[in-house]
Amino acid sequence: MLSPGDLLKVAQAYCKATGLSLRGAGDRACGEQNGRGLLRLAEGKGITTRTLEAAENYFRNHWPENARWPKDVPGGPIVQVPKFTARGFVPPSRSRPASSLVE
Secondary structure, eight states: OOOHHHHHHHHHHHHHHHOOOHHHHHHHHHOTTSTTHHHHHHTTOOOOHHHHHHHHHHHHHSOOTTOOOOTTSSSOOOOOOOEEETTEEEOGGGOOOGGGGOO
């Protein structure tokens, strides 16, 4: 799990790449109920472990292709690997569970 400071660095890099505010990124990452979590971190306040984990998972799974993960933050985004099936290449955006490929 990222530290609150590392999460803030990741959130700021995400905002820079997407043009979103911290509040907008927080709404996407944590839901509207906890959207102020990233703002709280920027103000030097704390957030719950649940909110921190939700935000980290969101950023790792929805990292923009044109953005670089901050160098001093461990880990990185989760990369969607294209799938190959008997029918050919399935792009990540159209990937389906293997069970749905069986007729």
